Amino acid sequence: MKEEIYHWYKNIRQHLSGERYSPHKPLTIIYALTKLLKGERWIEYNKDREELEYFISRYTNFKSKPNCLNPLWRLSKDNSGNAIWISNPSNLTEDKSSNVLASEARETNFKAGFSDDAYSYLSMNRAVAQKLVEHIIDDNFPPTLMEDILDDLSFGDIIPSFSDIEKDTLLKRDPDFPHRIRSLYDFKCSFCGFKIYYHRNPLPPEAAHIKWKARGGECIENNGLSLCPTHHYTFDKGLWSLNDNLEIIMSDNVIIDQSNDYFFTPFLGKEITRFLLNKKYAPSELNIDWHRKNIFK
Numbered sequence: 001m002k003e004e005i006y007h008w009y010k011n012i013r014q015h016l017s018g019e020r021y022s023p024h025k026p027l028t029i030i031y032a033l034t035k036l037l038k039g040e041r042w043i044e045y046n047k048d049r050e051e052l053e054y055f056i057s058r059y060t061n062f063k064s065k066p067n068c069l070n071p072l073w074r075l076s077k078d079n080s081g082n083a084i085w086i087s088n089p090s091n092l093t094e095d096k097s098s099n100v101l102a103s104e105a106r107e108t109n110f111k112a113g114f115s116d117d118a119y120s121y122l123s124m125n126r127a128v129a130q131k132l133v134e135h136i137i138d139d140n141f142p143p144t145l146m147e148d149i150l151d152d153l154s155f156g157d158i159i160p161s162f163s164d165i166e167k168d169t170l171l172k173r174d175p176d177f178p179h180r181i182r183s184l185y186d187f188k189c190s191f192c193g194f195k196i197y198y199h200r201n202p203l204p205p206e207a208a209h210i211k212w213k214a215r216g217g218e219c220i221e222n223n224g225l226s227l228c229p230t231h232h233y234t235f236d237k238g239l240w241s242l243n244d245n246l247e248i249i250m251s252d253n254v255i256i257d258q259s260n261d262y263f264f265t266p267f268l269g270k271e272i273t274r275f276l277l278n279k280k281y282a283p284s285e286l287n288i289d290w291h292r293k294n295i296f297k
């Protein structure tokens with residue numbers, strides 16, 4: 001059963017328009033697994049819609065509010081062989097683009113979730129369900145957001161040792177990439193220039209992937225930025241990005257108390273390459289463009 005579930009997950013059709021990706025289905029599965037670990041069988045459209053859509057909106061930057069009905073419905077279309085995901089009722093009316101009507105879902109008390117077999121297997125093998133959550137997050141998001149996603153779902157209550165998960169995940173990444181990126185920027189945060197020595201050694205800043213590794217971003221110089229933890233986290237969250245001149249831009253959704261801001265305002269409009277030792281390794285247009293389209297809010 002474990003292999004069947006992973007096979008189903010691996011083959012779910014992700015909605016892609018150009019380089020833009022939509023993590024609605026993976027987030028919906030994570031949500032369902034969290035419910036399962038809390039002993040809840042179904043995602044009910046009428047009851048859970050608001051919470052699930054809020055959860056999805058936290059990790060997408062689409063202009064419109066996310067619609068959770070489509071992933072709930074369409075995941076059952078991704079079954080091959082034994083059903084892993086089912087919906088009830090299973091015969092909603094689809095339009096030409098396979099969208100279903102919210103009104104029909106409301107009237108029929110539409111619900112969806114794991115099939116009986118998958119549900120009972122995962123409930124009895126909680127470690128497998130927990131691992132699957134970890135796997136799906138790792139597969140779709142950078143490690144900086146692992147904790148956020150688990151926190152959003154009060155996952156700490158279900159898996160007290162989630163920090164071990166994070167450690168595991170970090171080990172799987174290219175071990176050379178961080179060092180190459182940090183040295184390129186002279187061990188400074190490329191955003192703010194922060195560099196600190198301890199016992200004469202610089203404490204390493206973090207190496208961020210501009211195009212997320214989980215979305216196929218490469219571990220190469222023009223996809224990396226050396227960043228202090230604050231600027232790394234806020235970059236992965238989409239609070240700031242770069243324009244075509246590689247200058248720092250801030251999302252319109254960010255409100256800062258400027259009278260006490262030493263972290264962001266002083267650096268807006270500055271070139272991210274001003275500390276870069278070899279300009280031929282500047283971030284590539286393609287990767288920046290991906291970050292602006294997919295992550296920047």
Ligand SMILES: [Zn+2]
Nearest residue numbers: 189192228231
């Ligand atoms: Zn910084």
